[in-house]
Amino acid sequence: MKRIATGVVALALMATAASADIKIGAIVSETGPASSLGDPEAKTIRMMVEALNAKGGIKGEKAKLVLYDDGGDPSKAKTFATRLVEDDGVVAMVGGTTTGTSLAILAVAEDSKVPFISLAGAIEIIDPVKPYVFKTPHTDRMACLKIFADMKSRGLTRIGLISGTDGFGASMRAQCLAVAKSSGIEIVADETYGPKDADITPQLTNIRNRPGIQAVLNSGFGQGPATITRNYAQLGIALPLYQSHGVASNAFIELSGAKNAEGVRLPGTALLVGELLDPKDPQKPVVLAYKANFEKAAGGAPVSTFGGYAHDAMLILAEAMAKAPSAKPAAIRDAIEATTGLVGTTGAYTYSKTDHLGLDLSAFRMLEISNGGWKLVP
Amino acid sequence: MRLSSKQSTLLVLAALMIVSPFFFPSNYYYRIGSLVFVNSIAVVGIVILTGYAGQISLGHAGFLGIGGYACALLPIHLGVPPALAAVLGAVLSGIIAYGVGRPILRLKGYYLAVASLGFGVLVAMVLANEGWLTGGPDGVKVPDPGLRAALEWLGIPLANPQLWYAFSGLVLFVGAWLALNLRDSPTGRALRALHGSEVAARTAGVDIARAKLNAFVISAVYASVAGSLLALQNRLITPDVAGFMHSIELVTMAVLGGAGSVLGGIFGAALLTLLPQVLTVLQDYEHVVLGLVMMLVMIFLPAGLIPSARRLLRGRGE
Known part of the structure; x- marks a missing residue:
């Protein structure tokens, strides 16, 4: 046979x-x-x-x-x-x-x-x-470095990290932890969530209550980051929120709700902002x-x-x-x-x-x- | 001389293993062959548990995961040679199966299926989430057991897929031989008796709890060995190996081929490993065709392909 x-x-x-x-x-x-x-x-x-x-x-x-x-x-x-x-x-x-x-x-x-x-x-x-x-x-390490550099330029050095437990989240978390110190960033909270969790307020509340915390970074991909952005707004947390390059898409804004996502920063490629690029930017025509x-x-x-x-x-x-x-x-x-x-x-x-x-x-x-x-x- | 059914099964198996490579145009076919053998080893374990003893496990991929990760983690964390790690993984799987089996084998039917499913999911979750130990969802690299180097030193240079075709085939042959022997031993008869009727088996003096546990532990060891072989030949293992879908796939292979027969299980494993490769030509319809094959078998050959075919042949002969 x-x-x-x-x-x-x-x-x-x-x-x-x-x-x-x-x-x-x-x-x-x-x-x-x-x-x-x-x-x-x-x-x-x-x-x-x-x-x-x-x-x-x-x-x-x-x-x-x-x-x-x-x-x-x-x-x-x-x-x-x-x-x-x-x-x-x-x-x-x-x-x-x-x-x-x-x-x-x-x-x-x-x-x-x-x-x-x-x-x-x-x-x-x-x-x-x-x-x-x-x-x-x-690499994830480059995303971490880019985010940390932006944080430093805004004077944010004590941050909370929240990561998905999927491959993407776990890998980026490890890389961010590895480069935090050399970037002059202190990670004062380190929480995780399951990629399909429908509510992430307990972890976020935990992070918010850490003394002296200045910003939150989410290393995650898929639905989790949108849930976090919504929960973040519901809890009224006023700290700057950073997301990963994994959610750099318009779908993310739609899932989170434009009002909730207002002010969220993330590293992305030129592809997302093609129209906004400087006309002299060599990537503009390609994108x-x-x-x-x-x-x-x-x-x-x-x-x-x-x-x-x-x-x-x-x-x-x-x-x-x-x-x-x-x-x-x-x-x-x-x-x-x-x-x-x-x-x-x-x-x-x-x-x-x-x-x-x-x-x-x-x-x-x-x-x-x-x-x-x-x-x-x- | 008439061959017993056991001898003829083993003879068919060995002949297929040895003759097939003459028709292989490239190493890719050795790779597919070795995957068929690895899946078959796990499925033979399920034949013992489900076909002989009539117990259902939907969490058997958990044991594949344990066997596979043993080959990666024991060498990395404790410096154990990978080949020995595979053996230790099998022992560990047996012990865990004993511990888990004692309480859950008190359950029957759906309850047993769900409890075993829970076990499989738990293993997959631990492997994915305990990143410090297991490398997390992206998996972990498995060290080279040195088998290929050893053969090269002996003057038998083999490509990777060829080596694993031969080695997995050998392990499957031994596994099938043991399973066939078990079938006609007192333990096997006890298992088949409790499959027929637990009450009748108990009346006849079979220690039911013990017999079920035996079947569960043996099938866990088979799954663990399959997991180890998969990890060693892929040189990489990820938590998907222990995932729920993989457990279902294994049970499907056994049921499709015929859960009551070792050759049937192997045939089911071969069919479900080969079909997706053939169906890449009609990629969009792959799942439709797989579903259709499954439905047709369930409707027209409810005992599985091999036992039903045997019955047909025998019916015609008499």
Whole structure:
């Protein structure tokens, strides 16, 4: 029976793998708990490959996308990565929506020497630097540093930290705790909440009652931050509230209520405030073009930072493949590492032998919610 | 010479394991094969608990989690070699199953299912929330057990997927052999007796509480070994392994293939591991097709694929 099943697998693969185009692999969490990240990523990747082919492909050869949905399961991600490399014969991979799936894919990428551009936040992905692994999003540590710098400039040094217990929240909490001291910030309260909690007032009350507290930072993602913003307003807490880059979207303002979210600050990418950017800003045209294209391709769905990460990964890959002397994985890897000053939606990327993240703090913009919209904090 | 049903089952299993690789065009198929074996090991445990003894557990992924995390945490925190950690994980799972099983196996039917579900969810929560120990929701890296290096030193260089295909296959074969032996032993007969009727079994002198506990502990050890193998070959383990959906998946595999038979359980595991890979071609319909397969099996082959098929064949023969 298993032989028959294996035969079916083989047949199904042959049906899709007949042409000799250049194959690009993608593994994203289009469904499952991380689908709010993975879905815009998948849409963006499909859109970018279409656009690439419409412009004549890579040196005249068509690119073919093989995209798998891992459902947020690292074991599945590893299986699909093996499949892309061993069976589909892709020359590069993009994806790994969550840190867990990225770590699973990168092991295969390193083992088989196929370049992989990750879309997940954690610093472990590129630290220590692995030859074949790159990533496009900022690290959580950079978000913490950006927030702490803004706090310092407002004279806020004693803060309360509240974090979600999901992957995003836990990872950012650890990074913020690690860099607080060197940033001159003292964390006087450290509370957590479950990602699906409907009421977070007890933790917030606890934080408010700490003596000398000056601001609150929430490292969280999904519904939790919106609940916190509402509870924060209900409790009438007057301290400045900072949210993470994970909720940088218009949906967050809608979920929290524009009145409750007034004055909330968070670090975000240029994507969110495209129209507000200075006309001379090199990111402005890139961001506005992606926004228009995505909204057209996705039937009016709003752009998100996560789709932006996928956009940048595909941009880097397309440029590297155009420049690489051949379509061999190793040549593409070298070309990716040579990326210099490439402007994406997240920032300008400059990779090097020792830096596979390629971004600095300047890529983050400090945003403030004002009248139900966004305002750039100078 | 006529082969007993046990011998023929083992023979079919071994033949499939050895012959299949001749049809593998790439290492990806070894990876899928090894996943089939790992899932099968856990499912054989469920066959013992559900198929033999008639008890339901919806929390078995919790034991996979314990076995998997043992391979990561014991080496990291205590410096235990990963291979030994897998064994210690199995022992730990057995002990925990004994402790948890004593009270919850007093429950029956739905109550037992819900209590075991609670156990699984608790394990997943602890693994996700106690970040200082377990690395939190993003999981933790598992050290290399050195198996590949050892084989290379012996002059047998194998790619990672090939190595784990061979090793998981071997473990599954031993696991299936033990489970088949258990079936016809006094312990196995006691389990099947209590499956048929607890009252009748007690009247016949079976210590019901003890027999149930035996089945629960044995199946927990199977799950733990599967979890360890998964962690060691993935080199990474996350709390999803212990999640509720994974528990359901395991029970579904057992029921689909036929919970009463070891070969059925293995077949169910193979089917549900392979189907999602085949169905990536029609990605949007994957869940519809999986649901449809499940419904058709439940309606037309209620005893599961293998036992129903066997009955059909036998009926025709006589």
